Amino acid sequence: MNHPGGEPGMVVAGLLDFVRKAIEPRDEALSEVVEDPRRRYQRDGAEAPELTAARRAARIESAAAGYYQMFCPVELGGGGLGHQLSFLSWEALHHRYGPGELLAYNTISHWANGPSVIWSKASPQLFESVFPRVITGEASGCFGMSEPGAGSDALAMTTRATRDGDTWSITGSKQWTSFSPTADYILLFAVTDAELSKARKGGISCFYVPMGAPGARVESIIRMFGEAGGREAILSFEDVRVPDENRIGELNRGFDLAMLGASQGRLYNSARSVGLGRWALERSAAYAQSRWASGKPIAEYQSIQNMLADMAVEVYAARTMGLDCGARADTGADVRRELAMTKLFATNAAVRAFDNAMQIHGALGLTNELRLHDGWKTVRAIRIADGTDEILRRTIAREVLRGRMDF
Ligand SMILES: Cc1cc2nc3c(=O)[nH]c(=O)nc-3n(C[C@H](O)[C@H](O)[C@H](O)COP(=O)(O)OP(=O)(O)OC[C@H]3O[C@@H](n4cnc5c(N)ncnc54)[C@H](O)[C@@H]3O)c2cc1C
Structure with a gap:
């Protein structure tokens, strides 16, 4: 099986190029189903079968290209690429494609759904009978x-x-x-x-x-x-x-396994938040320069500039935290404290970014067409999923009270 190697920038560029050529056309073909709530879901609330089938096809194609399993350990047949690169990859996808239910987000295995380090703990019988379909994206x-x-x-x-x-x-x-x-x-x-x-x-x-x-x-x-x-x-x-x-x-000892997974989930959710925050910032800056009110672009009003500045500061801070956290995790260090701080900050920053983006866009910001509400919903949910804000603060405070205040 082929695995993407090389410099981090090359891996991310390769992933984006693969998604643009192989997955974007599939996303476009599916957009009528995804964007129409009457077609996207069945009566019982389950997603449309064609969406499930398209996700599976996207996983399989990405696995064949070596991207789907690139963060799964080498000894399991994956690419063995590190945490910081995983942060950069998830961020890049969300930055480019923005909010929504997109096949692009099925091209990298999520730790809970696909091939991941958890499988190194499977029995030989389970691994042999099941894992070949997991690593190829056929089963999730x-x-x-x-x-x-x-x-x-x-x-x-x-x-x-x-x-x-x-x-x-x-x-x-x-x-x-x-x-x-x-x-x-x-x-x-x-x-x-x-x-x-x-x-x-x-x-x-x-x-x-x-x-x-x-x-x-x-x-x-x-x-x-x-x-x-x-x-x-x-x-x-x-x-x-x-x-x-x-x-x-x-x-x-299953709880230890769950925590191992949750740690990867926290970095993934931080990366999603940063990518989506960048997407919201760029759209807001462009709109502020093109929308006129009372004789000039709204970008010239200081209250609009303040919102853009706050968004930029927080995206930069969250991104820097995510990259640092990923780099530390790549050395094998215990990064529970850093992960908790990063996820807490990045998700809250993204919620504020989408709120500001809606404000800057005025009524247009509330329309389905702009997808800002979709981004807000995604990042708002992550403040609960994978460790609530309060539980993350508890983790951070415990570490601080243990004297771990070296940053
Ligand atoms: C979109 C989404 C996807 C999810 N996916 C999964 C999944 O795939 N698998 C899975 O197993 N779970 C999943 N979850 C569940 C998620 O892990 C829980 O929602 C989360 O752990 C919080 O639990 P709870 O919702 O029961 O809230 P509760 O634990 O009831 O908390 C309610 C409130 O009390 C606060 N609180 C609770 N305990 C403390 C404390 N000790 N100190 C201070 N405040 C506290 C919480 O922070 C929160 O504000 C998902 C949740 C969401 C929203």
């Missing part, structure tokens, strides 16, 4: 941690896995699981030792479960922000049986 997954009664406090989960010889029986429910309605499998977290879990000393394990397994059901799709459908869902598992070889990572 979702990540089941949150439950109706366990969000920020994920350790309060009640989904149980009980051992019966070489088989596990899993019963419980999950909520907010992104991409679950269209996923082929779920990385499902369940309590395997109630005492350890109650004492908050582990007791949670991770299982690979096919979404079509008997007893696994998508109960309902969650509609958010006024949408007619969505990608998050409530799932139920009733005596779902999986062999022990489907357990990923050490027994009772």
Whole structure:
């Protein structure tokens, strides 16, 4: 399999070039479906089958070109490229393509849905039987941690896995699981030792479960922000049986695995925020120079300039934090504190950037056509997903109170 190598700038340029040639035409062909809420979603809220099929095709094409798996470890067959480059790649895609449901965003594997370091913890049997379809983009997954009664406090989960010889029986429910309605499998977290879990000393394990397994059901799709459908869902598992070889990572240490993934998710979400913030800033600066009010371009009013300046300062600061955080992660350092600071700052900066962008565009800024509301919704949701602002602040404060104030 071919992997993009070379300088970071060349990798990003290669990715953008690949997306422009191979994926942009597919996005254009699909735009009528994506932009029409009556066609984008089915009655139950699930996305249109042609959108799911197009995502899969985009993943497969990107994997064949070596981009989809470029951040997956070399020993698993991936490109082994680093965290800083991952930040730059996600940022570049979002900067170029802006808000919305675009196939372009399926060209790099997200840690929870595709080939990632998590798979280095799979048993040889599971790896051999499943991973070949994961790394080629044919199969994709979702990540089941949150439950109706366990969000920020994920350790309060009640989904149980009980051992019966070489088989596990899993019963419980999950909520907010992104991409679950269209996923082929779920990385499902369940309590395997109630005492350890109650004492908050582990007791949670991770299982690979096919979404079509008997007893696994998508109960309902969650509609958010006024949408007619969505990608998050409530799932139920009733005596779902999986062999022990489907357990990923050490027994009772599943939470560590989840945190490993969440760290990658925080860098990804920071990069998305920076890319989208840059997109919003550039559009706002261009509009401010072309829109006239009371005899001159609104860009000449200081209140408009102040908004543009604030957006620029925050995009620059968030980008610098993301690049530094990625570089530190590439040395193998523990960057939990830096990741929490970066995600907290970058997502909030992006929310402010979209709010300012709407203000600068006046009523036009509120139209669907400009997609600013879409960008706002994306970054607003990330202030909750993958560690809320409050949980990130808790992580940062804990580190500070431990004396870690060296920056
Ligand atoms: C778009 C989206 C996609 C998601 N995708 C997934 C997914 O794929 N898989 C998955 O498992 N989960 C997913 N989630 C769930 C996400 O991880 C949770 O929403 C998040 O952990 C917060 O949990 P909660 O919503 O139950 O809020 P709660 O935990 O109930 O929190 C409510 C409020 O209380 C605050 N709070 C809670 N505890 C504390 C504390 N100790 N100190 C201070 N404040 C606190 C929170 O910050 C928040 O403001 C997704 C969420 C969203 C919005």
